[in-house]
Amino acid sequence: RGPLTLRCEILQGAGWSQLYRQAEQVAGQSELVACTGSSSGDGLVLLLFLGPRRPAPLTVRHLSSAATWWNGAADQLLQQLRTANLQRNQLLSLDAHNDGPNEAARFTALYSTSIPGDGELRLQYRAFNVEM
Numbered sequence: 001r002g003p004l005t006l007r008c009e010i011l012q013g014a015g016w017s018q019l020y021r022q023a024e025q026v027a028g029q030s031e032l033v034a035c036t037g038s039s040s041g042d043g044l045v046l047l048l049f050l051g052p053r054r055p056a057p058l059t060v061r062h063l064s065s066a067a068t069w070w071n072g073a074a075d076q077l078l079q080q081l082r083t084a085n086l087q088r089n090q091l092l093s094l095d096a097h098n099d100g101p102n103e104a105a106r107f108t109a110l111y112s113t114s115i116p117g118d119g120e121l122r123l124q125y126r127a128f129n130v131e132m
Contacts, residue, residue: 004051006033011046016097019046020062020108027092027110028060029053035110037097044099058114060092066104070096073105074125081109087117 009026013019016037023035023046031051038045063084065076073096081091093110 006049006051009048009050011048012042013044013046016044016064016106016108019044020064020110022046023048023110024060024062026050028058028112032060032092032110035093035095035108037095037106037108039097039099039103058112060110060112060114062108062110064106064108066106068104070105071127073107074127077107077109078123078125081111081121081123084111086111086113086121087119088121089118090115091121091123 011019011022011026013022019037026032026048027035027050030053032048033051034049036047038047063077063080065073065080067073067076077094090113091109091111095108095110097106097108098104099106
């Protein structure tokens with residue numbers, strides 16, 4: 001298919017929900033390769049790495065979880081994904097972030113049920129470097 005050409009769209013805002021609603025619109029217009037969130041002194045930032053524009057727009061949505069610990073947030077998001085009955089190929093991106101070292105652990109998934117599914121979505125994780 002040739003070389004990979006990406007562009008980065010930077011979204012800034014005061015809340016994760018607002019940023020991910022904006023990301024839904026952007027990811028519906030262009031192929032989403034990766035998404036990552038960060039907090040800084042300037043507020044919240046969401047970076048979307050995008051490929052070519054889609055021939056027809058997709059409806060993209062997001063699910064988010066937050067918990068005191070990373071495992072709790074991951075478990076919550078996996079349960080939400082199961083409840084939404086997402087299939088393989090429909091999950092566009094997973095992102096893990098927080099607002100600071102002592103803030104809630106957060107996971108967000110961008111997905112589209114406009115994309116044909118290809119069987120059961122089976123996700124699991126393994127935690128490394130866990131402090132007890």
